[in-house]
Amino acid sequence: MKKNQLAVQARHLSVRFGTFTAVDDISFAVRPGEIFGFLGANGAGKTTTIRVLCGLLIPSAGQAWVAGLDCQTQAADVKTKVGYMSQRFTLYSDLTVAENLAFTAALRKLDTRTLQRRTRELFDFIHFDYPQNSMVSDLPGGIKQQLALAAALLHDPPIIFLDEPTAGVAPAVRARFWSLIRQLARAGKTIFVTTHYLDEAENCRRIALMRDGQIIALDSPRRLKASAFPEPVLEIEPQPGTSREWLRKLKLDPRVARIQPHGRRYHVLVLNGPAWQGIARRLPKTLSLRRIQPSLEDVFIRLVEAEVSA
Amino acid sequence: MNLTLRGFMKKEFLQTLRDPRMSFFVFGAPLLQLLVFGYAISTEVRNIRLAAQYAPGDQLARRIEARALSSGWFVPVTHQGEDPFALVQSGRADVALVAPAGGLSRAARRGDARLQVLVDATNVIQARAVERYLGAIVQGVIQETFPGQAPPSPLGLEIRTLYNPAQVTTFHMVPGVMLMLLSLLTILLPSMSLVREKETGTFETLVSAPVKNWEILLGKTLPFMILGLVLVHLIFLAAVLIFGLPMRGAYWKFLLAAVMFIISTISVGTMISTISRGQQQAMMGSFFFLFPAIMLSGMMFPLENMPQALVWAAYLNPLKYMLTLLRNILLKGGDDWVFWTNLGALAILALAAATFSFKRFRQTLN
Numbered sequence: 001m002k003k004n005q006l007a008v009q010a011r012h013l014s015v016r017f018g019t020f021t022a023v024d025d026i027s028f029a030v031r032p033g034e035i036f037g038f039l040g041a042n043g044a045g046k047t048t049t050i051r052v053l054c055g056l057l058i059p060s061a062g063q064a065w066v067a068g069l070d071c072q073t074q075a076a077d078v079k080t081k082v083g084y085m086s087q088r089f090t091l092y093s094d095l096t097v098a099e100n101l102a103f104t105a106a107l108r109k110l111d112t113r114t115l116q117r118r119t120r121e122l123f124d125f126i127h128f129d130y131p132q133n134s135m136v137s138d139l140p141g142g143i144k145q146q147l148a149l150a151a152a153l154l155h156d157p158p159i160i161f162l163d164e165p166t167a168g169v170a171p172a173v174r175a176r177f178w179s180l181i182r183q184l185a186r187a188g189k190t191i192f193v194t195t196h197y198l199d200e201a202e203n204c205r206r207i208a209l210m211r212d213g214q215i216i217a218l219d220s221p222r223r224l225k226a227s228a229f230p231e232p233v234l235e236i237e238p239q240p241g242t243s244r245e246w247l248r249k250l251k252l253d254p255r256v257a258r259i260q261p262h263g264r265r266y267h268v269l270v271l272n273g274p275a276w277q278g279i280a281r282r283l284p285k286t287l288s289l290r291r292i293q294p295s296l297e298d299v300f301i302r303l304v305e306a307e308v309s310a
Numbered sequence: 311m312n313l314t315l316r317g318f319m320k321k322e323f324l325q326t327l328r329d330p331r332m333s334f335f336v337f338g339a340p341l342l343q344l345l346v347f348g349y350a351i352s353t354e355v356r357n358i359r360l361a362a363q364y365a366p367g368d369q370l371a372r373r374i375e376a377r378a379l380s381s382g383w384f385v386p387v388t389h390q391g392e393d394p395f396a397l398v399q400s401g402r403a404d405v406a407l408v409a410p411a412g413g414l415s416r417a418a419r420r421g422d423a424r425l426q427v428l429v430d431a432t433n434v435i436q437a438r439a440v441e442r443y444l445g446a447i448v449q450g451v452i453q454e455t456f457p458g459q460a461p462p463s464p465l466g467l468e469i470r471t472l473y474n475p476a477q478v479t480t481f482h483m484v485p486g487v488m489l490m491l492l493s494l495l496t497i498l499l500p501s502m503s504l505v506r507e508k509e510t511g512t513f514e515t516l517v518s519a520p521v522k523n524w525e526i527l528l529g530k531t532l533p534f535m536i537l538g539l540v541l542v543h544l545i546f547l548a549a550v551l552i553f554g555l556p557m558r559g560a561y562w563k564f565l566l567a568a569v570m571f572i573i574s575t576i577s578v579g580t581m582i583s584t585i586s587r588g589q590q591q592a593m594m595g596s597f598f599f600l601f602p603a604i605m606l607s608g609m610m611f612p613l614e615n616m617p618q619a620l621v622w623a624a625y626l627n628p629l630k631y632m633l634t635l636l637r638n639i640l641l642k643g644g645d646d647w648v649f650w651t652n653l654g655a656l657a658i659l660a661l662a663a664a665t666f667s668f669k670r671f672r673q674t675l676n
Contacts, residue, residue, distance in 0.1 A: 054518055056675050079520040086518075088511035094325055106317020107519035151515075 005068050007032045007159050007190035008053060013062035015048050022048040024213035025062065030192060030206075032158075035185045037204030038194040039300070045213040046194040047087060050161050053192070054084045067159055080108070083152035087164040087194075091148055093137035097128075100136055101151060108155045115154070122150040126180065142173035149180065160184060162193040166200065178203050198296040207296075209303060217303050221296060228299040231257065232276055234268045235292045242286050255279060260298065267298060314521055318529025319536075326499070326537070336499075340491040340541060341548055347487040348480050348553050355439035361387040361397045364409035370418055370455060371409040374425070377447050378407075384443075398430050405429050405440050418455075473641045481556070484549045485636035486609035489629055491545060493600060496538040496572050500579030501592040504530050509588055517673040527671060531576045538572040559644030567635040567649075570656045574628040577663035584670040603629045631655045 008030035015023040023045040030036040038046045051057040053066050055075030064071040067081040091100045098119075105115040122128075126146040130139060139147065145165065152160065162181070166174040178200060185191050193204070201207050201221060208218040217224055238246075250256055250268065255275035260267045270276045280289065294302075327333045360378055364371035378384045387403045394406035408426035410417050417423035427444060431437035507513040507530075516526055546564070549555040557564070578599060586592040606613065606620060607629035613621060624630050631652040638648045 051675055056514070056517055056673070058674060076520040076522075079518060082518075084514075084518040086511065086514045088514065090511050090515040092321070092325070092512055093510075094328070095321065099321065099324060103317050103321045104515065104519070106313050106320075107516065107521055109313045111313070 037207035040210030322533035559639035574660035
């Protein structure tokens with residue numbers, strides 16, 4: 001890949017299945033070495049976009065390039081440059097670990113020596129210490145997921161597409177998986193990752209929020225928060241068992257824009273800084289309150305609400 | 311060999327044969343079925359239950375009954391002179407012989423003897439056999455009882471049965487059984503194998519790699535071709551060693567026919583795979599093809615007797631050509647014209663099915 005060349009570029013990309021529009025005229029670019037997050041609910045069009053970029057789906061309109069190659073006309077070349085980890089489990093459960101990797105290597109025409117070297121490197125990377133002749137069906141879920149990542153990385157691709165890599169795995173495994181992703185990025189790989197866990201998206205350099213096939217926002221997490229919430233956001237944590245009278249009063253206060261429950265806590269959005277001072281004085285002392293950075297979830301909710309009302 | 315194809319070979323063999331039960335279904339079960347079919351299935355009808363009713367003094371009728379029982383085809387039914395219709399109706403007898411009221415011997419001397427035969431024709435094959443056997447038995451008894459009375463026939467047939475002089479049913483059946491077992495393996499397994507990859511999601515592994523369409527299609531079918539060739543030889547050896555099936559033609563003709571047939575059935579299987587949406591559909595599709603293909607192969611029923619539309623349909627049936635080839639090579643020594651025309655027909659069918667699958671196959675996920 002040439003220097004300064006974009007890793008991924010999409011221009012007015014649309015994908016329709018019959019009358020259903022899965023991806024609706026999206027454009028974006030991903031720089032080399034970036035962790036680029038694709039966020040959105042199920043059915044927002046994330047997987048469809050990834051499949052176009054990996055050369056697995058032909059777009060209805062628009063164009064996409066990966067590593068400078070056209071995803072439609074140079075699909076075979078694109079496939080040599082990308083590693084793709086599907087949201088479905090795509091290893092063979094009735095083959096052993098070694099047999100799966102050998103078959104993946106055969107598909108990509110890697111010779112035995114390359115296969116052995118890469119297997120060693122990748123097992124080291126994911127700390128895989130099960131016997132290589134274990135059947136894949138016998139491995140625990142999180143380990144299978146890391147093995148699928150290893151298989152996607154076998155040919156050492158510069159660009160890696162991960163489609164919901166952490167769906168349905170335990171929190172500890174999710175954290176471990178993200179540390180692998182960050183290591184890959186540090187090693188210079190471009191990572192394109194989709195998720196619907198908004199907390200994970202904080203790991204991304206930039207994120208695109210998708211809704212109904214469209215990108216409704218695209219920026220770094222920090223800038224997204226700043227632009228979505230110019231006003232202060234406060235978190236209020238009531239003591240268990242205290243009266244909810246303050247909440248009723250707060251809801252009636254004209255200086256309060258919105259109250260969003262987050263578990264036991266509440267995120268309160270006020271119109272401006274000075275207004276907050278007035279409100280805080282009237283709240284009971286038993287409430288613990290602090291000014292916070294809005295979470296991406298707040299951002300997402302706000303952006304989607306703005307979309308709906310517009 | 312291409313690295314990708316070699317990878318496919320290894321993977322498919324591992325997936326198909328690692329489970330000992332599956333290995334048994336691929337190799338053991340067909341041999342077992344060959345034994346069962348080869349020994350048990352025969353168009354000869356035996357153990358026909360015969361009820362004969364005649365007056366105690368009727369010598370001629372007694373002789374006919376005795377001859378029938380000693381022929382080995384019939385077994386006696388004990389009865390107390392009930393209505394012979396009731397005997398057949400209730401299923402106690404397959405056939406009832408009823409002598410005329412005055413006795414068969416006396417009627418025969420008068421020259422107008424009529425022996426009633428009530429045959430249960432709910433099983434047509436058995437009814438025809440009964441008719442044939444009884445005709446021969448009565449003829450024999452008459453000639454013995456009234457020697458010199460029947461005029462010598464001015465014309466006699468001298469029949470020579472060629473290729474299967476003893477009319478051993480097994481020789482007729484074994485090529486058919488070989489054909490059925492081979493078709494089952496080479497249509498059903500390939501039809502399910504590609505759809506299974508789609509169902510389990512591993513199809514994404516295949517298509518996200520830079521592989522060519524022909525590499526996937528050949529990689530998914532070549533292993534079954536080899537399995538099919540191994541199976542055909544296993545069945546062939548068993549048929550020769552156990553049933554004494556003659557091998558009168560050249561081995562290379564047999565091999566070439568087997569290869570061409572397997573290519574055609576695997577192409578049909580792959581075609582079914584490319585139009586099915588799941589393993590269940592693929593399985594239904596395979597049987598939907600297999601049953602009529604077996605019926606229209608000429609293995610059980612002669613094609614010549616079928617309506618013209620079905621005869622045309624049979625031209626699209628690889629099983630029909632292979633059966634002709636097998637019988638021709640194994641029993642008749644492999645006539646060149648028959649060999650090449652049928653082989654050519656198989657090749658055309660194989661090419662058509664393979665082209666269809668290739669055109670229909672997509673590496674995209676929709």
